[in-house]
Amino acid sequence: MNYRAEINVMPLKALLDPQGKAVAKSLKNLEISQIKDVRIGKHITMHLKAENEQEAKEKVETVCKKLLANPVMEYYEFSIYSE
Amino acid sequence: MNYRAEINVMPLKALLDPQGKAVAKSLKNLEISQIKDVRIGKHITMHLKAENEQEAKEKVETVCKKLLANPVMEYYEFSIYSE
Known part of the structure; x- marks a missing residue:
């Protein structure tokens, strides 16, 4: 199955x-x-x-953790859509 | 009324x-x-x-055009939520 992931990586709310x-x-x-x-x-x-x-979902979660977001400064959220 | 805008500014699909x-x-x-x-x-x-x-919507549109997106290289899309 083909999926599309839309990911947001944002600065933590506590940070400037x-x-x-x-x-x-x-x-x-x-x-x-x-x-x-x-x-x-x-x-x-x-x-x-x-x-x-x-x-x-698990795949995108892994990508976010390993590559896209720095958990010290950022949080991430994503949605998956099937195509 | 209070609103929250969620804006995405992405590189044009035709560009690398x-x-x-x-x-x-x-x-x-x-x-x-x-x-x-x-x-x-x-x-x-x-x-x-x-x-x-x-x-x-008009306000966010203005902000995108004037400040956030460079139309030569980027397109934008946004959603407005009332709070």
């Missing part, structure tokens, strides 16, 4: 996010108001083959 | 994505197989105030 802060500040300079709590992370899409959805 | 290619290659080195078409972009979350959902 300098990139997000920079965007929030730029918004003020652009005179766009009433936006706050801007946080910026990574969005990853990938296509994978697996026997079933459970196996696909 | 060197960061994604690097991850795909690393997966091979980690002996995780059957994953392909890895693409990496940005995920942005923000909280905003607006009169209604339509206004919130």
